[in-house]
Amino acid sequence: MATVIVSLVVFGAVAFVIGKGIYNRVHRKGGGCSCGGGCSGCPGSCLCHPEK
Known part of the structure; x- marks a missing residue:
């Protein structure tokens, strides 16, 4: 029974x-941008700076 509860x-x-x-x-x-601010060629720039 304890195994089932722990599982x-x-x-x-x-x-x-x-x-x-x-x-x-x-x-x-979440996620955050760790590219250092040079986002012009970063594929994840849309996560850091979404369109408003």
């Missing part, structure tokens, strides 16, 4: 982390 807790934590990552990607949150 459910671990599965729930993994599902939460994956779900949070998908939510952040859809809503363009």
Whole structure:
């Protein structure tokens, strides 16, 4: 019984982390820009500086 409970807790934590990552990607949150500010050729510049 303890194995089932621990497995459910671990599965729930993994599902939460994956779900949070998908939510952040859809809503363009997090990630940050580590390119140092020279974003003209950066493929991730739309994440750092989204169009308004």
